[in-house]
Amino acid sequence: QLQLQESGPGLVKPSETLSLTCTVSGGSISSSSYYWGWIRQPPGKGLEWIGSIYYSGSTYYNPSLKSRVTISVDTSKNQFSLKLSSVTAADTAVYYCASQTVRRDGYDHWGQGTLVTVSS
């Protein structure tokens, strides 16, 4: 059973880079069976897909965030990461990491989420 856990700073200053890591247990980040994704949810609002990565390194990003987003994998630590640059208050949200089984739609395993606040 996959388990995912987000980690990173809970407070980021405007114009700086938000950096989060998702640690995967119960399975290998190098598995060809999963896509690894990031989704966020501003307080009181709906879900927004940020992007995803496959073990091969192929990445897929939300066009509205693409210029500011980088998702990468660290196989030695069984982790994948999110970097979002030039943040503003609009980037304040709960950030979730999640996994999607290949050839199925839907994210079937999720981290608990971490609140990131953008404020000076």
Place this chain on the structure above:
Amino acid sequence: DIQLTQSPSFLSASVGDRVTITCRASQGISSYLAWYQQKPGKAPKLLIYAASTLQSGVPSRFSGSGSGTEFTLTISSLQPEDFATYYCQQDRSFGQGTKLEIK
């Protein structure tokens, strides 16, 4: 990009009721649609994928149907634990959510 529109945005119902939530896609998406349940302070939980396939462990009172541009999530007999917000998702897009409240 594909847009997903859910209706209604808010739904008030009673325990034992049958409820249906609709998700409409801006273009045909075959059967590539998932449904989630989210409770306050918790991560979303996958209920249904491929429009109608029940995720393992999800009660059979949940069902999904549809293809192309119109999809539905039905709860056959509401239980107290079903009051939550529901989202549809296709690939990189989520619907705006439907909040199901107790009448």
